[in-house]
Amino acid sequence: MAMTDTRPGVPVPVPAPAPPRTYAPRTAVPIRAGMPRRIDIADVTPNNVGQLRKLNSVLFPVRFSERWYKDVLEAQVADVSKFALFNDIPVGNVCCRFERLENKDEAKLYIMTLGCLAPYRRIGIASKLLEHVLEHGGPGKTVTFHDNSDKAKGDEKAAQGASAKKGQAKKDEDKKKKGEERRIVAVYLHVQTDNDEAKLFYEKHGFKEVERLDEYYHRGIEPRSAWVLEKRQ
Numbered sequence: 001m002a003m004t005d006t007r008p009g010v011p012v013p014v015p016a017p018a019p020p021r022t023y024a025p026r027t028a029v030p031i032r033a034g035m036p037r038r039i040d041i042a043d044v045t046p047n048n049v050g051q052l053r054k055l056n057s058v059l060f061p062v063r064f065s066e067r068w069y070k071d072v073l074e075a076q077v078a079d080v081s082k083f084a085l086f087n088d089i090p091v092g093n094v095c096c097r098f099e100r101l102e103n104k105d106e107a108k109l110y111i112m113t114l115g116c117l118a119p120y121r122r123i124g125i126a127s128k129l130l131e132h133v134l135e136h137g138g139p140g141k142t143v144t145f146h147d148n149s150d151k152a153k154g155d156e157k158a159a160q161g162a163s164a165k166k167g168q169a170k171k172d173e174d175k176k177k178k179g180e181e182r183r184i185v186a187v188y189l190h191v192q193t194d195n196d197e198a199k200l201f202y203e204k205h206g207f208k209e210v211e212r213l214d215e216y217y218h219r220g221i222e223p224r225s226a227w228v229l230e231k232r233q
């Protein structure tokens, strides 16, 4: 077992803070007023996805899987999954996914995470991220789905085999390659019901509460209830 060096002048190791278990507001240390404030939006890439893991571990009481981080790097969400940089330092992020709706032409954008480190709040960083997302994936925009799943490929082959008209099969194949374009009709997300600051933030941006779910979050996260907030055109 490692021993702590107690000689005078030797720094005492400080244990890492425990990850948050709720979205309750934490004390903010305001950034210095005179400091230059440059806020930029930056891509999430395989090289900096580790920064995203670090930010998420501080910002959210939910742990995200390896699969989740892999999906964030997909080309389809490149415009709606971003870092916010404050003077070049990543201090916030937004990560979204697109969801198909039953109506064949329509889709929704789901905001999985949107957060900013406490010392950098109330200076417009999250607003900048949200505005970027709405500009690229908000109501009225379009999204293309490329279905590359093995099942889809199998279905395609079966359809081709069964099709008497080879021309039609070729047309279907071309359409799949091009992707399936859908119109985005809404953007939505979940907010834990003790997180008034996030609710106020989204309401300021035109989101409305459309549902309340009592047991949305896993056991161990309190409260487990969530508001569903949505913005339509």
Ligand SMILES: CC(C)(COP(=O)(O)OP(=O)(O)OC[C@H]1O[C@@H](n2cnc3c(N)ncnc32)[C@H](O)[C@@H]1OP(=O)(O)O)[C@@H](O)C(=O)NCCC(=O)NCCS
Pocket: 023, 059, 060, 112, 113, 114, 115, 116, 117, 120, 121, 122, 123, 124, 125, 126, 127, 128, 189, 190, 191, 195, 196, 197, 198, 200, 201, 202, 204
């Ligand atoms: C909610 C959150 C993203 C806001 O980030 P932010 O960078 O401080 O937001 P902005 O500076 O862009 O705030 C824009 C507006 O939202 C509202 N708002 C934001 N925080 C607020 C708070 N604590 N109390 C009241 N209103 C608030 C205000 O109207 C604010 O405008 P103003 O500062 O001119 O009054 C941030 O508090 C956060 O990261 N929380 C933890 C993670 C989280 O809960 N994410 C949401 C669930 S995905």
